[in-house]
Amino acid sequence: MRRFLCLLLLFSPATWSATDVADPYGRFTEQDDDYNEALEVPWVEMETRVREGPDASALVELENQALPPGMHLLVDLEHLNVDPRDLVSRLWIVIRSDGGAENGSYEGIRCATGEYKVYAYYNPKGSRPLRVVKLPRWRPIRPHGWRAELASETLCSDTSPRDPDDVRARPQHESSDYRSPYE
Numbered sequence: 001m002r003r004f005l006c007l008l009l010l011f012s013p014a015t016w017s018a019t020d021v022a023d024p025y026g027r028f029t030e031q032d033d034d035y036n037e038a039l040e041v042p043w044v045e046m047e048t049r050v051r052e053g054p055d056a057s058a059l060v061e062l063e064n065q066a067l068p069p070g071m072h073l074l075v076d077l078e079h080l081n082v083d084p085r086d087l088v089s090r091l092w093i094v095i096r097s098d099g100g101a102e103n104g105s106y107e108g109i110r111c112a113t114g115e116y117k118v119y120a121y122y123n124p125k126g127s128r129p130l131r132v133v134k135l136p137r138w139r140p141i142r143p144h145g146w147r148a149e150l151a152s153e154t155l156c157s158d159t160s161p162r163d164p165d166d167v168r169a170r171p172q173h174e175s176s177d178y179r180s181p182y183e
Helices: 002-010 018-022 146-155 164-169
Strands: 059-062 071-076 089-097 102-110 115-122 130-132
Antiparallel strands (some): 071 089
């Protein structure tokens, strides 16, 4: 009981100083803070229009260890685009099976946030080969999925997109020790 009373006295408001109660963060003044949140420019995505499917002659196969056996990742690096205003890497991605079946998607990869967005789907054997997504939305890249490997090994340098010319010029997947940056 005696300990309880001592603790109660120790932590009672009567033992606090006026500055503790009035402003516990008093030592941090506005004039010490050089950061002005009002100067922040919000990120705005540029409009993306898809009018045609991937250029089959421009597709390049990339090694991707996250895909199941018998599946191949092909990308159109020739038409890879990074808009300097929103820093989103946009390109056609095609997954092809050993049996010849394939599906493609026109996607944006946002390296800064580890997200992707599908703008359109493409199936050359479908009744409507090109299907544009009406309301595409950003989704997180799964940590150990094929998109994470594509982003880290080919499209992104940490949280920034690689220059498309550099992506086209460099040998793909120089290291075999793949580690996802989105873990």
